[in-house]
Amino acid sequence: MSTDPMPSWRDTKTRRAIVEFVETVAQGPDAVPASERVAVFDNDGTLWIEKPVIAQLQYLIERWRERLQTDPTLAQRQPYTAVASGDLSWLGGAVDKHYAGDDSDLGVLIAAIVEVTQGMSVGDYAASVADFYRTALHPTLHRPLSQSVYQPMVELLRYLEANGFTCYIVSAGERDFMRPMAEDYYGIPPERVVGSAYGLTYDADSAAVRYTADLSFFDDGPEKPVRIWSRIGRRPLFAGGNANGDMPMLNFARSGGKGFALLVHHDDPTRDDIPYGTGVETALAEADALGYTVVSVKDDWAQVFPAAH
Amino acid sequence: MSTDPMPSWRDTKTRRAIVEFVETVAQGPDAVPASERVAVFDNDGTLWIEKPVIAQLQYLIERWRERLQTDPTLAQRQPYTAVASGDLSWLGGAVDKHYAGDDSDLGVLIAAIVEVTQGMSVGDYAASVADFYRTALHPTLHRPLSQSVYQPMVELLRYLEANGFTCYIVSAGERDFMRPMAEDYYGIPPERVVGSAYGLTYDADSAAVRYTADLSFFDDGPEKPVRIWSRIGRRPLFAGGNANGDMPMLNFARSGGKGFALLVHHDDPTRDDIPYGTGVETALAEADALGYTVVSVKDDWAQVFPAAH
Known part of the structure; x- marks a missing residue:
């Protein structure tokens, strides 16, 4: 042993x-x-x-998909456009632009990120996150x-x-x-x-x-x-x-x-x-x-x- | 026992x-x-x-006194005016006004508080605070x-x-x-x-x-x-x-x-x-x-x- x-x-x-x-x-x-x-x-x-992709983005994409089902007009703006189309390159591009000194898309991304939790109690978010961890699979592993x-x-x-x-x-x-x-x-x-x-x-x-x-x-x-x-x-x-x-x-x-x-x-x-x-x-x-x-x-x-x- | x-x-x-x-x-x-x-x-x-008086204010008053020794013109503005005169009632008044919904003096007070530590490293501040605790006496006890x-x-x-x-x-x-x-x-x-x-x-x-x-x-x-x-x-x-x-x-x-x-x-x-x-x-x-x-x-x-x- x-x-x-x-x-x-x-x-x-x-x-x-x-x-x-x-x-x-x-x-x-x-x-x-x-x-x-x-x-x-x-x-x-x-x-x-x-x-x-980081797990947090995987979680957020799930939430954005849910929101698109409730309100398809969200697809008219990013990052919902990307999520609705299935082509997620805009998301990586927003971060790349940030590292290149341009935060315009990052601001749009952050606004959509905080929309997911705005008004939610920390307890409800913890439960939602725990649900995600119970079932999510890593996309390539x-x-x-x-x-x-x-x-x-x-x-x-x-x-x-x-x-x-x-x-x-x-x-x-x-x-x-x-x-x-x-x-x-x-x-x-x-x-x-x-x-x-x-x-x-x-x-x-x-x-x-x-x-x-x-x-x-x-x-x-x-x-x-x-x-x-x-x-x-x-x-x-x-x-x-x-x-x-x-x-x-x-x-x-x-x-x-x-x-x-x-x-x-x-x-x-x-x-x-x-x-x-x-x-x-x-x-x-x-x-x-x-x-x-x-x-x-x-x-x-x-x-x-x-x-x- | x-x-x-x-x-x-x-x-x-x-x-x-x-x-x-x-x-x-x-x-x-x-x-x-x-x-x-x-x-x-x-x-x-x-x-x-x-x-x-809270100990933190006791510490700050010591620092403001030191600054007054270096630069007596500070006495032209609060809270240095109060500290230089020895009549500290302005300090308590700023807090009382805050609780009554008027933050005008509190803003002046906070500006003078952050002046004490601005630019200082957290280690230097910790050393200064430790010095204070080693020697300070409670004013009425x-x-x-x-x-x-x-x-x-x-x-x-x-x-x-x-x-x-x-x-x-x-x-x-x-x-x-x-x-x-x-x-x-x-x-x-x-x-x-x-x-x-x-x-x-x-x-x-x-x-x-x-x-x-x-x-x-x-x-x-x-x-x-x-x-x-x-x-x-x-x-x-x-x-x-x-x-x-x-x-x-x-x-x-x-x-x-x-x-x-x-x-x-x-x-x-x-x-x-x-x-x-x-x-x-x-x-x-x-x-x-x-x-x-x-x-x-x-x-x-x-x-x-x-x-x-």
């Missing part, structure tokens, strides 16, 4: 760097207090698959989303926890969309899920918290260290990500002096869904220049997804 | 109501899962004394702020934790000003301190999070349930407060069906600093009407502050 805490990791220098770091900060003369052993992880593309997590990363969460770390998710994904899956798939409770947020308001009549029509903030890039401070009040000791928007968080963790930064590189088209576009190139170059630990899916992971049940 | 977990509480119906509730939700057939045993507490006036906490409430925090509760502070006080004292005085770590927040920005050059010149939000009244959801992602099972601005949080906790609401009533002028003005009258009337548990400092607490060392 194996007692290896991370059996899905091959015995490479990447794994050895992680283990050496964890043993240093958790044991021996250079150990840091357990309260400071805070680890933060991006979600989409780091803890689970984000290609060809053709397996439940619960089985579309990166098994080596889930093992890493447990390994860190076994060494006194407290793990948080810090993702551009919407916070309340992640909370149910983070608890079920990763064992990370709602108070440790940091993400983008819709506006909230308290409805005194029903004593319920409800969503407004605003996006409060988009938790990506330099917003990640800001949200880490707001929520946690500490500089993390370990940060894991996979894309350009994770680099400020990784830099923030490393700049404390003892921190560890890990970047997942999706370089295995046979076992993982790729390709990645320009969203990771800067991160890979910077991680290389700064000596961050880059995980090669191809070389470092013996297994990518959990074994099918 | 006494094993009473709450020796500063007299054996009254208030104490008995607390104990009965805690035993019901922590033990026996109606116990709720430990993950749902979330308790939230207001800070100023609930966990420690807030009269005649003439004892360190560490000894100006309500001893029965600190015992209540420990009693709840011993019964599987996780305790949070949810206060209108500024979050990062509370974090050092919450950890030292209450054993509540930074990630469980929810409060009003200055704007933050990430300074990539120094890899530091710094304050902007904005107040992001004022965590009082209906904002408290909103911030509870944002930070914790659960409806609390226990809520404690002392003023009108705490009632939405207490109502939020109670409306879950099993929740407990506790309101501290400062009715003991011989042992506690009062009087309270109009900031608590609505809360007391509403708590009475709704059957919330009202703590009488005079009748329910055998001891108010920690014994002097």
Whole structure:
């Protein structure tokens, strides 16, 4: 019987760097207090698959389809036009334009995103999201989303926890969309899920918290260290990500002096869904220049997804 | 040797109501899962004394005095005029006008508050705040702020934790000003301190999070349930407060069906600093009407502050 805490990791220098770091900060003369052993992880593309489409968009497309059935005239505007036609390239285009500095389509997209939850109580949204997770299949893996997590990363969460770390998710994904899956798939409770947020308001009549029509903030890039401070009040000791928007968080963790930064590189088209576009190139170059630990899916992971049940 | 977990509480119906509730939700057939045993507490006036002035204002006045020494022309505008003259009634007046629906002076006050931290890193502010806590004395108790906490409430925090509760502070006080004292005085770590927040920005050059010149939000009244959801992602099972601005949080906790609401009533002028003005009258009337548990400092607490060392 194996007692290896991370059996899905091959015995490479990447794994050895992680283990050496964890043993240093958790044991021996250079150990840091357990309260400071805070680890933060991006979600989409780091803890689970984000290609060809993030699960949140999959959920939103389902909701937009439902709205189109009730009101077909919605098809006259985006993103409903795209959803009604079945050609979803407008959606990816809105995000690409955003990264190219043009937020015109992103604004249209965000307006349609917040329409889905506007006025809804946080409890009703949580129930709707839980329904989605119960039945949704990943579009190319053709397996439940619960089985579309990166098994080596889930093992890493447990390994860190076994060494006194407290793990948080810090993702551009919407916070309340992640909370149910983070608890079920990763064992990370709602108070440790940091993400983008819709506006909230308290409805005194029903004593319920409800969503407004605003996006409060988009938790990506330099917003990640800001949200880490707001929520946690500490500089993390370990940060894991996979894309350009994770680099400020990784830099923030490393700049404390003892921190560890890990970047997942999706370089295995046979076992993982790729390709990645320009969203990771800067991160890979910077991680290389700064000596961050880059995980090669191809070389470092013996297994990518959990074994099918 | 006494094993009473709450020796500063007299054996009254208030104490008995607390104990009965805690035993019901922590033990026996109606116990709720430990993950749902979330308790939230207001800070100023609930966990420690807030009269005649909240500690945060005491800290700010020290900083404004320092700024006046560097630049005496600041005395031409409020709140520096008040601080320079020694007559601080303008400060209380700004807050009173706010509660009467006029935010003109409050805006001036907030602008001067954010001036103190604008551009400062969160680490430098934490160090400045820690310095303050090390030396400041309460102006009427003439004892360190560490000894100006309500001893029965600190015992209540420990009693709840011993019964599987996780305790949070949810206060209108500024979050990062509370974090050092919450950890030292209450054993509540930074990630469980929810409060009003200055704007933050990430300074990539120094890899530091710094304050902007904005107040992001004022965590009082209906904002408290909103911030509870944002930070914790659960409806609390226990809520404690002392003023009108705490009632939405207490109502939020109670409306879950099993929740407990506790309101501290400062009715003991011989042992506690009062009087309270109009900031608590609505809360007391509403708590009475709704059957919330009202703590009488005079009748329910055998001891108010920690014994002097």
